[in-house]
Amino acid sequence: MDGPACRACRGRTGHLVLDLGEQPACDYFPRSDDPGPDPVYPLQMWLCSLCGLAQLVADPTVPEEPRGAEPAALVAQAAEAVDRVAAAGLLPDGHRVVEYGSPHGGSWLGLLAQRGVRPVHGGGPAEVVLDCFGLMHAADQSAALAERAARVAPGGVLLLQYHSLGTIIRCGQWNTLRHGHYGYYSAPALTAMLAVHGFGAVTAWRFELYGGTVLLAARREADGADGPDGPMRSLLAEDIRVGVRDPAVLGGLQRDAEARAKGLHDWLVAERSSGRTVLGYGAASRAVALLRRAGVDRSLMPAVVDASPAKQGLRMPGTDIPVVGPAQLAARKPDAVLLFLADLLQAVRAAHPELEAGGGG
Numbered sequence: 514m515d516g517p518a519c520r521a522c523r524g525r526t527g528h529l530v531l532d533l534g535e536q537p538a539c540d541y542f543p544r545s546d547d548p549g550p551d552p553v554y555p556l557q558m559w560l561c562s563l564c565g566l567a568q569l570v571a572d573p574t575v576p577e578e579p580r581g582a583e584p585a586a587l588v589a590q591a592a593e594a595v596d597r598v599a600a601a602g603l604l605p606d607g608h609r610v611v612e613y614g615s616p617h618g619g620s621w622l623g624l625l626a627q628r629g630v631r632p633v634h635g636g637g638p639a640e641v642v643l644d645c646f647g648l649m650h651a652a653d654q655s656a657a658l659a660e661r662a663a664r665v666a667p668g669g670v671l672l673l674q675y676h677s678l679g680t681i682i683r684c685g686q687w688n689t690l691r692h693g694h695y696g697y698y699s700a701p702a703l704t705a706m707l708a709v710h711g712f713g714a715v716t717a718w719r720f721e722l723y724g725g726t727v728l729l730a731a732r733r734e735a736d737g738a739d740g741p742d743g744p745m746r747s748l749l750a751e752d753i754r755v756g757v758r759d760p761a762v763l764g765g766l767q768r769d770a771e772a773r774a775k776g777l778h779d780w781l782v783a784e785r786s787s788g789r790t791v792l793g794y795g796a797a798s799r800a801v802a803l804l805r806r807a808g809v810d811r812s813l814m815p816a817v818v819d820a821s822p823a824k825q826g827l828r829m830p831g832t833d834i835p836v837v838g839p840a841q842l843a844a845r846k847p848d849a850v851l852l853f854l855a856d857l858l859q860a861v862r863a864a865h866p867e868l869e870a871g872g873g874g
């Protein structure tokens with residue numbers, strides 16, 4: 514099959530494994546009086562047969578989501594990760610660090626400085642080169658990894674944190690696919706990508722964030738690095754077992770997406786037919802593709818409630834549903850509330866005891 518050129522190895526052999534159709538930029542919320550239509554772009558995931566990297570196909574120019582308040586879960590995870598890496602002896606006092614961060618926030622520099630590991634200014638080398646959800650934002654994966662590898666001082670370590678493709682498969686997280694996120698990593702794919710730059714994965718730590726994230730440590734082969742240790746080997750084996758390189762397994766995400774969209778659409782139609790009102794809660798970027806796949810407009814869901822003042826007066830991208838403030842929950846008295854972020858459940862129940870949140874398939 515003739516495909517796009519792989520963002521990592523430039524190979525052209527691979528499979529389109531997930532196609533969410535034409536989608537708006539999921540972090541561009543227009544004003545609610547902007548009638549649209551919003552610009553849309555194909556949203557597709559392709560799996561390279563050569564290096565195994567799952568990746569975004571199209572490369573539209575989309576506005577980058579600004580750094581916002583860092584979710585508490587991200588902050589807690591960073592502290593836990595720094596503790597575990599330090600316990601492995603990889604963060605000695607006096608080491609230098611280069612951080613490649615994510616545009617969504619989550620810097621480790623403050624935590625590292627407390628341990629005497631300080632950033633290098635300018636383009637110099639460092640004993641610790643850290644990438645925390647940054648690499649996925651690079652359209653040219655090969656160039657981005659080469660840049661990071663080149664910054665690793667002799668004997669140093671490259672730390673890569675990523676949301677695991679194995680998790681995406683196991684949890685059916687098809688809506689992880691979004692514009693601006695170019696790479697969806699597995700341990701086997703990253704191992705292949707690192708080998709090109711003379712690096713080998715030596716160990717990995719796993720975290721519960723987003724259902725399962727991995728922090729992988731790699732060293733330069735020329736430094737006489739040890740091979741993968743037990744946890745690294747078990748991660749590689751587990752990823753292969755889950756099917757991270759199997760296009761048929763990844764194709765299951767397409768079925769997950771279609772089932773979820775159909776379930777939501779049918780439920781909202783049934784609720785409307787029985788005269789019941791359903792509001793959404795959480796104007797999250799990950800809700801955008803679902804609402805659009807499910808063909809949900811304000812006739813099915815009159816509003817999405819969001820506590821962020823910055824989102825008041827806006828509407829969901831790609832549909833006509835306005836974003837409204839939490840006061841509207843009391844004013845509109847919906848019969849059900851559909852949470853777009855499961856981790857908001859406790860917070861919403863606490864703030865609005867009058868509600869019993871409903872699920873939408």
Ligand SMILES: [Zn+2]
Nearest residue numbers: 519522561564
């Ligand atoms: Zn490739």
